[in-house]
Amino acid sequence: MSLIRMSSPHVYKANSTANVMRLVMLAMLPGILAMTLFFGWGTLIQIAWAALLALGFEAAMLKLRKRPLGFYLGDYSAIVTAMLIAVALPPLAPWWLTGVGVFVAIVIAKHLYGGLGQNPFNPAMVAYALLLISFPVEMTRWNLPFVLTGEGWSIAPFFDTLGVIFGGAEPVFFDQFTGATPLDEIRHRGGLTTEEAWRQSEVLAQGIGAWHAVSAAWLMGGIFLLYRKVITWHAPVAMLVTLGLISSMFFGFDPDNYADPLFHLTTGATMLAAFFIITDPVSSATSNRGRLVFGACIGLLVFIIRTWGNYPDGFAFAVLLMNLAAPFIDLYTQPRSYGHSRANKGRGGNS
Amino acid sequence: MGKVFAFHGGIHPPENKKQSTRQPIGRVPLPRMLYVPLQQHIGMAASPLVEVGEKVLKGQLIAEPVGRISAALHAPTSGTIRSIGPHPVPHASGLDSDCICIETDGEERWAEHQGLGDYTQLERSQVIEHIRQCGIAGMGGAGFPTDVKLHLGDDHIVNTLIINAAECEPYITADDMLMRERAEEILGGIRVLNYLLKPSHIMIGIEDNKAHAIHTLEKVLKGCELNLDIRVVPTKYPSGGERQLIKLLTDIEVPSGKIPADIGIVCQNVGTMSAVYRAVHKGEPLISRVVTVTGDAVAQPQNFDTLIGTPFADLLDAAHVYENKLYRLVMGGPMMGVTVEHDQIPVIKTTNCIIAASQDEMPPAQQEQPCIRCGMCEQVCPAELLPQQLYWFAKGKEFDKAKHHNLFDCIECGACAYVCPSSIPLVQYYRFAKSEIRTEEAEQRKADHARQRFEARQARLEREKEEKEARRKARAEEAAKAQKARKTPEAEATAQAPDLASLKTAAAVARTKLKKAQKALDAARESGEGDISELEAAVATAQANADKAQQALEQADTAAAKPAAAEVDTKQLKTAAAVARTKLKKAQKALDAARESGEVDLATLEADVNTAQAAADKAQQALEQAQAGAAPAGDADVKQLKTAAAVARTKLKKARDALKNAESKGLDGLDKLRATVEALETKADAADKAYQNAEKAAGGSAPGEPKAAPVDMKALKQQVSIMRTKLKKAEAALEGLEGEERTQAEQALQELRQRHEEADKAFKAAEQAQIDAAAAKGVDLKQLKIDAAMARAAVTKLERSLSKTEEADARASLESELVAAKRKADALNETLKQHEPA
Numbered sequence A: 001m002s003l004i005r006m007s008s009p010h011v012y013k014a015n016s017t018a019n020v021m022r023l024v025m026l027a028m029l030p031g032i033l034a035m036t037l038f039f040g041w042g043t044l045i046q047i048a049w050a051a052l053l054a055l056g057f058e059a060a061m062l063k064l065r066k067r068p069l070g071f072y073l074g075d076y077s078a079i080v081t082a083m084l085i086a087v088a089l090p091p092l093a094p095w096w097l098t099g100v101g102v103f104v105a106i107v108i109a110k111h112l113y114g115g116l117g118q119n120p121f122n123p124a125m126v127a128y129a130l131l132l133i134s135f136p137v138e139m140t141r142w143n144l145p146f147v148l149t150g151e152g153w154s155i156a157p158f159f160d161t162l163g164v165i166f167g168g169a170e171p172v173f174f175d176q177f178t179g180a181t182p183l184d185e186i187r188h189r190g191g192l193t194t195e196e197a198w199r200q201s202e203v204l205a206q207g208i209g210a211w212h213a214v215s216a217a218w219l220m221g222g223i224f225l226l227y228r229k230v231i232t233w234h235a236p237v238a239m240l241v242t243l244g245l246i247s248s249m250f251f252g253f254d255p256d257n258y259a260d261p262l263f264h265l266t267t268g269a270t271m272l273a274a275f276f277i278i279t280d281p282v283s284s285a286t287s288n289r290g291r292l293v294f295g296a297c298i299g300l301l302v303f304i305i306r307t308w309g310n311y312p313d314g315f316a317f318a319v320l321l322m323n324l325a326a327p328f329i330d331l332y333t334q335p336r337s338y339g340h341s342r343a344n345k346g347r348g349g350n351s
Numbered sequence B: 001m002g003k004v005f006a007f008h009g010g011i012h013p014p015e016n017k018k019q020s021t022r023q024p025i026g027r028v029p030l031p032r033m034l035y036v037p038l039q040q041h042i043g044m045a046a047s048p049l050v051e052v053g054e055k056v057l058k059g060q061l062i063a064e065p066v067g068r069i070s071a072a073l074h075a076p077t078s079g080t081i082r083s084i085g086p087h088p089v090p091h092a093s094g095l096d097s098d099c100i101c102i103e104t105d106g107e108e109r110w111a112e113h114q115g116l117g118d119y120t121q122l123e124r125s126q127v128i129e130h131i132r133q134c135g136i137a138g139m140g141g142a143g144f145p146t147d148v149k150l151h152l153g154d155d156h157i158v159n160t161l162i163i164n165a166a167e168c169e170p171y172i173t174a175d176d177m178l179m180r181e182r183a184e185e186i187l188g189g190i191r192v193l194n195y196l197l198k199p200s201h202i203m204i205g206i207e208d209n210k211a212h213a214i215h216t217l218e219k220v221l222k223g224c225e226l227n228l229d230i231r232v233v234p235t236k237y238p239s240g241g242e243r244q245l246i247k248l249l250t251d252i253e254v255p256s257g258k259i260p261a262d263i264g265i266v267c268q269n270v271g272t273m274s275a276v277y278r279a280v281h282k283g284e285p286l287i288s289r290v291v292t293v294t295g296d297a298v299a300q301p302q303n304f305d306t307l308i309g310t311p312f313a314d315l316l317d318a319a320h321v322y323e324n325k326l327y328r329l330v331m332g333g334p335m336m337g338v339t340v341e342h343d344q345i346p347v348i349k350t351t352n353c354i355i356a357a358s359q360d361e362m363p364p365a366q367q368e369q370p371c372i373r374c375g376m377c378e379q380v381c382p383a384e385l386l387p388q389q390l391y392w393f394a395k396g397k398e399f400d401k402a403k404h405h406n407l408f409d410c411i412e413c414g415a416c417a418y419v420c421p422s423s424i425p426l427v428q429y430y431r432f433a434k435s436e437i438r439t440e441e442a443e444q445r446k447a448d449h450a451r452q453r454f455e456a457r458q459a460r461l462e463r464e465k466e467e468k469e470a471r472r473k474a475r476a477e478e479a480a481k482a483q484k485a486r487k488t489p490e491a492e493a494t495a496q497a498p499d500l501a502s503l504k505t506a507a508a509v510a511r512t513k514l515k516k517a518q519k520a521l522d523a524a525r526e527s528g529e530g531d532i533s534e535l536e537a538a539v540a541t542a543q544a545n546a547d548k549a550q551q552a553l554e555q556a557d558t559a560a561a562k563p564a565a566a567e568v569d570t571k572q573l574k575t576a577a578a579v580a581r582t583k584l585k586k587a588q589k590a591l592d593a594a595r596e597s598g599e600v601d602l603a604t605l606e607a608d609v610n611t612a613q614a615a616a617d618k619a620q621q622a623l624e625q626a627q628a629g630a631a632p633a634g635d636a637d638v639k640q641l642k643t644a645a646a647v648a649r650t651k652l653k654k655a656r657d658a659l660k661n662a663e664s665k666g667l668d669g670l671d672k673l674r675a676t677v678e679a680l681e682t683k684a685d686a687a688d689k690a691y692q693n694a695e696k697a698a699g700g701s702a703p704g705e706p707k708a709a710p711v712d713m714k715a716l717k718q719q720v721s722i723m724r725t726k727l728k729k730a731e732a733a734l735e736g737l738e739g740e741e742r743t744q745a746e747q748a749l750q751e752l753r754q755r756h757e758e759a760d761k762a763f764k765a766a767e768q769a770q771i772d773a774a775a776a777k778g779v780d781l782k783q784l785k786i787d788a789a790m791a792r793a794a795v796t797k798l799e800r801s802l803s804k805t806e807e808a809d810a811r812a813s814l815e816s817e818l819v820a821a822k823r824k825a826d827a828l829n830e831t832l833k834q835h836e837p838a
Ligand code: SF4
Pocket: B370, B371, B372, B373, B374, B375, B376, B377, B378, B387, B388, B391, B416, B419, B420, B421, B422, B423, B424, B426
């Protein structure tokens, strides 16, 4: 009789990395739709372009590293990274900007560190931070929501957008369709109080709804991921609560100089980051308790960077900083195991 | 129905239980051959009592247990022993092991057997022995002999008995069917355990997917006199894990490294209960069990009442296996079972399920992908570990870190591997890491022995070198001295005594040598390496040397210090006794460790312990005798009583702790615990009282040694001390002398000593006279009072330091000191009392 010998368990849940990634992609759909609706075709074009590049780079790197192509390409992790970069970049970012971003993410931040599971930093955030430092102009030229670009639903036509991304465009186009984001407005409001800024800025006064809607869409996706148990609530909730609490504190203390908590929670990349970026398991803390700490620290850092830093939105930096701290957090947030009265701390062993 | 709690993690794999519950428990046609493995659990293999060719009857004892953790084996049916030797057995290692092979004769003729009747009329130990003789072992998990668990009632307070009927693994329905069809038997078994363990509360933990079984149990339990609850727990793997079930039912976690009995809980499986019932009421040993045969590759999944030793092939035939579909044969459940490659492997006492799986049902594992640290494993781990961290550590061979992350608390339930999206065989990694750590530790032990041996050798070589050097120097010095001596002949007189000192040194050196040699020998024996005979010879020589030196010393000594001899002796004896005790402790520890790991030759270790025990006893006896001579009789008894009192107190404390724990947890069975505590309290009091009485008696009979009478003794004392100084000087001077001068010097020394002795005697006589006088006159009450007070103060001090000391040895010595001090204090008090009225 030729029976096989195998170690237990003998059954597995129909569960695969590819499955997890597919769910993540599915959860991003509402956010992508909302972005397209409010800011035009740029987002979709960026996603397609980034995904194409990501697959190409991934394949090339796998080939160089002599790994089975189909097996690893099939896990969709590269595409998820590409999508995250694409939605984080301005929808009208030039093609090469996206290209550089994807290259940095896939080749440098992922494969040079040893591939999926080994990268200490979130690849999408590495790319974003690098682009923000190197190309500040392109990175801060965000689309205006359609309410500000004309009558009715007047986003830029698809082929115009395509042309802008891949060919460059006349400044007129940019004048019509791009502008500052709410965060920029608050950041660079000069001597005005926040209230005055709200009244004077078109984006803040009328356009803020677009950002609210997009945030709500990301939140929806996040809830879906929670429901499907792809992510745990710890990091997102910790981050959102921390950010909300701190901004409320400052806002309550001095409403003239600080933005209100709702503003913090619904603009910039807050919701996207909360559910899709800081929940990236590879580069975050591992235990539930660790994730609480991880999320809370990011919330704090984001507030600090937004309020006193040089960049309008500090997510990339906050996440990268905390990626750096994640192993350390892990050491001190081990769960209390069954039958132990206390949790272990530190690394143990002598290495 | 009581409250049910929750445990962390867990998974919900497809149950696949329905297939095998459609049919009642069936019977397998009598197999032609039965293979009964001698070892079916951890612990010692049973030792066969039958010979090849012998005819056996059904239920006849064919192998008897060896040691405490071992189970008896009985012939599952009548037939002829065909062989006793290696045969494939169901074990994860896939190795063969010794089995008794019986060719069945189809007659099923029973050996004589008989139940115990009304077991409540019997001693508990008798009932437990009967259960042991019937070979009852745990039928759910590791097959631990049941009698071992039943003895737990002796030194643990069992307040909760948990009957594990959860059966959380998919596919398995053996316990389910047993409860449906033989609930009465199970209840009967529970009654027996209730009698044996006297738990205050019994709980049956059962998953809510067994509605039928729950219903049957409830029916049977109606009007039952026992304090018994059925607790229905939600279906979640691994709720049937012992620790998980305990958490579910009591909300208590078994501390890591402890057993449930340590927190007053005993777990038993339902199958075991039925076996206990049959053994106690019918006298039937454990020769059959219910086995689930299921999987896509059998046409008729069903449970079978199967004789132990039945080859899997017979069972598969009974369930109509599709040979061509069979892809994987699993013994046990799909989560923790082991695959077997051979269908001649026999059913053993723990075989609850055989899954004949097709390839579609249990496809080969997916290719392992990199861990994406998704954390899903952590969410499901019932032991609340960090499986992915453990995985990284195991993979990176960072075993220290793995241990630090509580690798050894992993129960290998497989939940983490089940959910891992990257198809990482996590459990395999943990098993690997665990076994690596175990071998590493074993090697470490070996290396330590080797190092000790090496160091011993090194030290010996060094010593030899030094000794040579010393001899050379001594010779040179001697020559120089001889010259000097010739120049100053008067020095001879003083330079006489040293002989004693040098002899002492020589004796000490010899002793040290002996000790070292013995240590080396011990180390070698323990590790079983090295040339033992050579070492033994070395020890023997060292011994001879030491003896010689000692003899010489003693001869010299007796001449010099007869009165002191007795005292020295006692001291030495004390040391010897202490050493023996330490040795014994060590040996026992080693034995315990060995027992736990189940490795190493237990028998030799046990023998070692016994020898050590004997040595310790002897030493103790000698010491006691000596002490009895010197000290008042009854001292040893007092000590023993004291120990007894201490033990009683410790027990009391433990019980109190348990009580407190139980109280804070609001456990049931408080009353029982309270009663126990009270009983223990009385016991402790009684022990204390006995001890105090004895001590008083001893103290009373102790000779009073008042220290009074100082005045005109002074001169005498001085004289004695002068003589002593002289003597010492002479002894010192004698060092280094040899040959003729030496003998002369010795003579001089002898004279000196005599004089010293005379002086001493005179002094003592005077002292005695003084004392007598004092006693007669009743003088010096003041001094006496002071002395008494001081003695009392010493006692208190000792008591205090005793209460602070933890270490056993230090305690022992402190205790003996304390006893002595107390005696002194008492004696002084007594004298004081005698004098006071005067
Ligand atoms: S479930 Fe698998 S992939 Fe996820 S963290 Fe655990 S080991 Fe890694």
